[in-house]
Amino acid sequence: MGAFESFCLQQLSEDAAGVVEAVTDADIGPRVRPAWASARTEIRQFDSPPCFPHPEGTSESLTTLRRGVAQRVIYCRASLEHSGNLAANIEPCIAAGETARAPPPFR
Template sequence: GRDTVAPVPPAAGLEILGRRRAAELDESRITVGGAFDAFRRQRLTGYQDPLVEVVTGDAIGLRMRQAWTSAREQIRQLDSPPYFPLDGATDDALATLARGVTQRVVYSRESLEHPGQLENSIEPCIEAGEQARVLPSVPVKLVIIDDAYALVALSIRETDVYNTMLVVQPCGLLSALVALFEQAWQNALPFHGRSARPAGLLPADRRLLRLLAAGAGDEVIARELGVSRRTLFRRVQVLMARLGATSRFQMALQAQRSGWL
């Protein structure tokens, strides 16, 4: 026809065609990626069984009580302050033990030093059959109900606030929490007696031995027993004589071997 056609260098022509094809590929990649993201969001929105649930405020107490009630075989716990203010928590634990549920707890030294915690909560559970051990500290506040789920506390230590908790369903994280507890249990010092209570051992003396084994200081022990430091020293001397110990460390070791702890 009337149009004039002029040849161009092959390299220039191929570069133009290549850019056009690259733009088409980019457009296709964006379209497919957007469609996949939309599909994934739709599937996740329809998934009604999250692996990790966040519980806050007053709902924490309700979930904790539900946890103790739902236990069928065993409860594993790492315990340390701060504590959520929950009336009847000790009664719930005792009721669970009465149903034959095994309860293993690793307490931190702070648990024993917390005012009233040893006498009002820990000792009643131990007397009811709880298996207790103690460590200088625990890495996290944790409760594992059977192998079904775990409760993990998120606390603000600087202000002693306990207002957030995670509920972890069966997944890799739950397996890791179980392994964490078992490692802590292996490293902890036994804290419950395996034999009959020795004749003449007062509850206050057993409490004294438990506090000493946990590494509590004299002021904390005297406060928990409600005695002066002088009276405390006299009680320690009497117990050392009964156990044939020449130091507090040896006394705690002998008490553990004798089933007094």
């Protein structure tokens, strides 16, 4: 990497400090809940394992849909294949009006 590229990466990381926050593991649910509760028109989401147990997650999604908030979710293949996730979490939300997409399987 040249000096210019190094400078650009350094500036980017300094400029983005405090703007982007990575939240992982058990911290995801408590951070996402207020955002979902305050959404007024639409939620867009990427769903990708690892899947952390969040027992209230599906009911919170259904409540949000009942409030008239559109939900558009892109599920990775692993989310669809994660044991029980499709039937317990994804399909009820789709039935309630969620717009769901997933990439086609690899051939």
